[in-house]
Amino acid sequence: MKRTTLGLFALALASGCIATPEAPPPARWFALEGRGADEPGGLARGLPLRLRRVRAPAYLDEKVVWRRGVEVGFYQDRRWAETPANLVERALGDQLFLAGGLVRGESKAPALEVTIARFEELVEPSHEARVALGLLLRDDAGRTLLEQTVFASESVPDGEDAAAAFARAMDRALGAALRDTSRAVTEALAAARERPAG
Numbered sequence: 490m491k492r493t494t495l496g497l498f499a500l501a502l503a504s505g506c507i508a509t510p511e512a513p514p515p516a517r518w519f520a521l522e523g524r525g526a527d528e529p530g531g532l533a534r535g536l537p538l539r540l541r542r543v544r545a546p547a548y549l550d551e552k553v554v555w556r557r558g559v560e561v562g563f564y565q566d567r568r569w570a571e572t573p574a575n576l577v578e579r580a581l582g583d584q585l586f587l588a589g590g591l592v593r594g595e596s597k598a599p600a601l602e603v604t605i606a607r608f609e610e611l612v613e614p615s616h617e618a619r620v621a622l623g624l625l626l627r628d629d630a631g632r633t634l635l636e637q638t639v640f641a642s643e644s645v646p647d648g649e650d651a652a653a654a655f656a657r658a659m660d661r662a663l664g665a666a667l668r669d670t671s672r673a674v675t676e677a678l679a680a681a682r683e684r685p686a687g
Contacts, residue, residue: 520570520571521656523664524660533590537592537593537594541602549572554608555610577603577622580663584671589674599634601626602625605620620641623638634678634681639666641669646658
């Protein structure tokens with residue numbers, strides 16, 4: 490009896506009737522530059538600013554996130570080379586201090602808090618890369634100088650390599666969000682400089 494059972498098992502295995510688990514596809518890693526403006530700004534040149542650590546929801550880590558309406562999921566085989574929070578913090582620092590001409594300030598300088606609200610691939614009803622950054626800028630007395638959310642999206646073109654097309658669209662969307670953030674922050678800092686003390 491045992492021989493018959495073993496023989497049937499070997500026959501089923503050889504004929505492919507018994508499914509073996511498939512190996513997951515290898516992960517692909519995408520590195521974004523997050524380039525904003527190439528030309529230095531002058532509106533608030535030389536003004537001090539503290540950029541606090543950029544925050545993001547716990548689910549926004551190295552896995553690429555997709556959204557369909559209220560449903561959110563993760564690609565198991567698509568990863569960011571940097572977490573969105575680290576990427577935005579690095580790229581925004583370059584945008585504000587290198588391109589924007591601001592200087593890193595000490596404890597009395599206005600402080601900018603940034604929270605990533607969206608960093609995802611929208612798959613329906615349109616195919617887009619979407620970024621949303623919540624901005625809160627306060628002076629050293631705790632007064633709010635700026636509070637807004639910056640949105641940017643880029644269409645993902647149809648093509649053979651959908652993952653790479655999305656990553657390129659995300660890089661463009663992030664660049665646009667950084668430019669808009671830099672513009673909003675420098676305008677708020679310049680307006681605060683012109684405001685009479687008191």
